[in-house]
Amino acid sequence: MKPMKPMEPMKPMSGGEKWWPDDLGQPSTSGAQNGMRYAFFPDKQRLLIEQDGKLTTYDSGDHRIGGVSQQGGGASSLTFTSQNGSVDLDQLKKI
Numbered sequence: 424m425k426p427m428k429p430m431e432p433m434k435p436m437s438g439g440e441k442w443w444p445d446d447l448g449q450p451s452t453s454g455a456q457n458g459m460r461y462a463f464f465p466d467k468q469r470l471l472i473e474q475d476g477k478l479t480t481y482d483s484g485d486h487r488i489g490g491v492s493q494q495g496g497g498a499s500s501l502t503f504t505s506q507n508g509s510v511d512l513d514q515l516k517k518i
Contacts, residue, residue: 442478443471452489459501463488470515472501481515 443450443462447469450462460473463483470481470488486505501512 442473447471451487454491456491461491461501463503469518470503472512480518481512482518483515486510486515 442460443464447462447464447467449464451465453460453462455461458474462471463469464471465483465487468483468485470483472479472481483505486503486507488503488505488510490504492502492504503510503512
């Protein structure tokens, strides 16, 4: 009987690949939930939402987004938390 091979070292987990344009820099917050991804860029006042391979950009105005919640499915059911309280996605202007 052959001796067992030693285990190979574990590879580091990927932090996820970048899916937003380079000109926006690094997001202050990003995440994914139920097949949707979001990233917020406060310096550019931009919120990006990707769903089903479609990327939509929103003007976040004076909101500094720090979190997200979702009711049911679909992008229109997203609510974000900012320093001004809750912000529904349909309150932000699409660009």
